[in-house]
Amino acid sequence: MGIFDAFKGSRDKAGKAAEAVKEQVQEQTSAGASAPASPARSSADATSRFTEEAASATQAAADRLRAEAAAPDLAREDAQREERPAASKDTEPKSRTYTVKPGDSLAAIARHELGDELRWHEIYALNKETIGGNPDLILPGTVLRLP
Structure with a gap:
């Protein structure tokens, strides 16, 4: 499911x-x-x-x-x-990061940092090379980029 x-x-x-x-x-x-x-x-x-x-x-x-x-x-x-406010051409996009803690999941990080756990796939897409092929396996200490 x-x-x-x-x-x-x-x-x-x-x-x-x-x-x-x-x-x-x-x-x-x-x-x-x-x-x-x-x-x-x-x-x-x-x-x-x-x-x-x-x-x-x-x-x-x-x-x-x-x-x-x-x-x-x-x-x-x-x-x-x-x-998601409209980005102006004059401003440079801010790069936010999050360091994974024990017990974290991408959904929990998305809920806490982005306000919606359904946005976990955005975090995964940005960090696929860091996380690897299994989005359920994230290691504590890993630094993730946030959308």
């Missing part, structure tokens, strides 16, 4: 839940589901309004689930845009 599969799985689950709720609303609407018998809602107009309100509330819940599933992606994109 890859690092992105966890995010994909939660998004898929939320999307499936939203679709299931939407299908239930459509089935209730097409079946003509009515409100529970109540003296206050005994007319056909009240029953129809109750069904429409329930369908609307259920649809709103489904929309919220979809929005919550998409929110982590949007938040991560916004954070990446904020972290």
Whole structure:
């Protein structure tokens, strides 16, 4: 299971839940589901309004689930845009380094130094010749360049 599969799985689950709720609303609407018998809602107009309100509330819940599933992606994109200001031609790019400590991983370094553990592959790409072919094997004391 890859690092992105966890995010994909939660998004898929939320999307499936939203679709299931939407299908239930459509089935209730097409079946003509009515409100529970109540003296206050005994007319056909009240029953129809109750069904429409329930369908609307259920649809709103489904929309919220979809929005919550998409929110982590949007938040991560916004954070990446904020972290990467446009480079001016007059400034020289700063070279940052990090010395590996015992127990470090590229994901942990990316989370601590770059604010997003999903950017570990950027560190690996910059330091592939230093790290070697296995990004999971980084030795304490190794000096890594950071993006």
